Amino acid sequence: MKETWLVTGSSVGLGRSIVEAALAEGHNVVATARHPRTLDDLASQFPDQLLAQRLEVTDGRNSRDVVEATIERFGRLDVLVNNAGFAGVGSIENMPLDLIEQQFDTNFMGAIHACKAALPTMRAQRQGRIILISSIGARIATPGAGIYYASKAAVSALAETLALEVAPLGIKVTAVEPGAMRTRFAEAASSKVAPFDTAYDNTVGATVSTMRSRDYASFLHDPAGVAAMILKVAKLGDMPARILAGEDSYEMGTGADACRSASDARWEKLSRSATVA
Template sequence: MNKTWLITGTSGGFGRALAEQLLARGDRVAATTRKLSALGELAVRFGDRLWRSELDITDNAAIGFVVDKAFADLGRIDVVVSNAGYGLFGAAEEVSDEQLLRQLDVNLLGSMRLVRAVLPHLRAQGGGRILQVSSVGGQVAYPSLSVYHASKWGIEGFIEALIPEVAAFGIQATLVEPGGARTDWAGSSAERAQPLPAYEESTVGAMRRRMAAAGLQAFRGDPQKIAKAMIACADQPQAPRRLALGSDAYEALHSALFARLTALEEQKAIALSTDVDV
């Protein structure tokens, strides 16, 4: 049975791959982007099965207007993909206040705004699915991406709490955690802080040099395969809480979770010792 999807950030990357695959299989897609012209070719190919709108995910009023109009025009939206976001490279000290605020406004607050805007519609229609694009960086952290990680760890906490809040309404949600993929995420769509000389010989500088030398070859993930896996996930009757995508994501998450659990077990006696005496 064909579905209707709402996807943000469809000008490129995962959003574009999702839109193309879904339209090709006969689904309807409400696609949003900051540049409507980026969807012109898809509109020609797929006609009225593609619903388009410009949207700046930092504009709260615009989000409400676009979401309301999409549901009004399409009648029902089965799956909402909160995908819009970008990478910010730089040590915590290097990032400007403006860069910090914009990163959180887009990646964290923008995603929260979108989810909050669609919830009344999903409740009214008796359910639906939310795919929140997070990252392996929602559970793992690397030097030179501290603010980016703050945005992704933050949205993971939001969705974790949301899942039991909306379960009674038939609404399910999944945190999608891709590893490095061959999109433009680390290229022209990313933002970079002004480097400080003090960090040149640190792990931050080393990370910058590795990224510059390797380019796209540093990443293993295939955007088309990642999009296909996301679609398959949404087609399942029961949504997984998390969806790790990419061998690097699996390896990094496994290592981080194992280390975290080991450290917690080592602190068990301390943790138990701080309870009130009875």
């Protein structure tokens, strides 16, 4: 069945791969970017299926305008994919507050704006799916990526709670947690390194060195695979509130969950002691 998809952050990388996959399946797609001319080639190839829109994800009014344009052009909104993201690398102590705020504004508040814009339409339809692109960083810890990972952990927590709130309304919500991908986003993250104190050379510095090494590129996987998985997720009758995406993500995510469970078990007695009889 032909559906209408709205995908944020569509100019490159995973967002563009999702748009291309949805178009290939015959769906209508509203693809957003800060510079929509980057989508001109797809607009020419799919003039009846694609609507390119400018979107600044930190602007709630802009998000509502895009949803209105979606309804005006295609009459409904079936799937929202919030993909836009921004990453900075550096120690938590030394990272400038504006770089911290920029990551939360884009990654978390961007998801909030997108959901708030789409939900009234989906509630009226009594149907819809919301897919929030999170990260394996929502489950693991890496020195230097603490702020980005914290913003993505917030996205995954948002998805879990929102899924419970809107399930009775016919709306499903999933946070997709990919591992590392070959995208310009990954390249940009490695270049946006905030200066850090030499005390962090062996922790944050090691992460930065790894990201900038030639060997690191060999561990990255094609975003087209994640895009294909997302289209499968959207077809599920019982969408999970959170799902890992990619072999690396699955291995690291389940490993981190196991370590967390082991730590909880180790400190069970101390934890339970907080309850006063």
